[in-house]
Amino acid sequence: MPKTPKFLLALPPEKISEDALSQLKRLVEQYKFTENDIEEVELKLKEKKKWFNKLSQEEIPTLLNTFGLSEIKLESGQKVIVKLNASVSVPNDKQEAFYAFLKGRNEEDIIKLHFHFDRMSVKKMTDLFAFLTEGDYVYDSDRGVHAQTLKKYFKQLLGIGEKDQEEGVAEGRYLRKEEVKNVADVFTFFFTKIK
Numbered sequence: 001m002p003k004t005p006k007f008l009l010a011l012p013p014e015k016i017s018e019d020a021l022s023q024l025k026r027l028v029e030q031y032k033f034t035e036n037d038i039e040e041v042e043l044k045l046k047e048k049k050k051w052f053n054k055l056s057q058e059e060i061p062t063l064l065n066t067f068g069l070s071e072i073k074l075e076s077g078q079k080v081i082v083k084l085n086a087s088v089s090v091p092n093d094k095q096e097a098f099y100a101f102l103k104g105r106n107e108e109d110i111i112k113l114h115f116h117f118d119r120m121s122v123k124k125m126t127d128l129f130a131f132l133t134e135g136d137y138v139y140d141s142d143r144g145v146h147a148q149t150l151k152k153y154f155k156q157l158l159g160i161g162e163k164d165q166e167e168g169v170a171e172g173r174y175l176r177k178e179e180v181k182n183v184a185d186v187f188t189f190f191f192t193k194i195k
Contacts, residue, residue, distance in 0.1 A: 061190035079195045084161045087187045088154045090145070098183040110145050110153060154186055 016024075061082045064070065071081040090098045102108045120128070145153070159165040159174030168174040177186050 056192040057189050060192045065190075081193045081195070082190055083193070085189055085191050086151060086155050086158075086160045087189070088147075088151050088184055090150065090184045094183055094185075101180070101183040107153075110149050112144060112146065114144070150184075154180070154184060158186065160188060 060080065064072065064080070064082050070083070071079060073079050099108070099111065102111065155161060157175055157180070158177060159168045162168060162174070165174060169176055177188070180186060
């Protein structure tokens with residue numbers, strides 16, 4: 001059995017000098033102060049991010065939308081741009097419907113297939129890749145669409161952020177969110193960019 005390194009052995013209190021104990025006490029106090037300070041800063045940061053999101057996603061877009069604007073240049077030279085964005089997810093209970101939806105539209109090529117294999121020899125691995133369907137190998141597979149690809153796909157499918165979105169829906173170039181609710185969860189929101 002290996003020996004425990006000396007620095008991990010507990011020293012009896014009488015072996016630690018008063019100076020070292022005083023130094024340790026100060027370090028522990030600094031540790032606790034810094035830990036509390038970090039918690040306060042993180043709380044303030046969370047509140048600031050919440051306010052920033054409200055400004056970016058609600059306040060500024062609402063004001064510009066009131067005047068039918070999506071961008072404006074201020075006297076300061078700053079350009080304020082408001083765009084519609086989307087957050088998309090395909091929950092587990094909608095995955096099969098989503099894959100069928102893609103198949104029906106002949107758009108399955110955005111699906112990625114992932115395999116996981118247990119350990120195996122190089123020879124077996126070579127055989128596996130050469131004769132995957134013929135071999136008797138145990139493996140896990142998973143398929144899915146990368147989050148950014150999913151977002152881009154639905155933005156294009158629904159015309160999100162396009163100036164002619166309503167016209168495109170009427171003409172059949174874009175789908176409505178209601179038409180995809182059985183295959184994906186699509187949440188649209190505004191975001192502001194200031195240049």
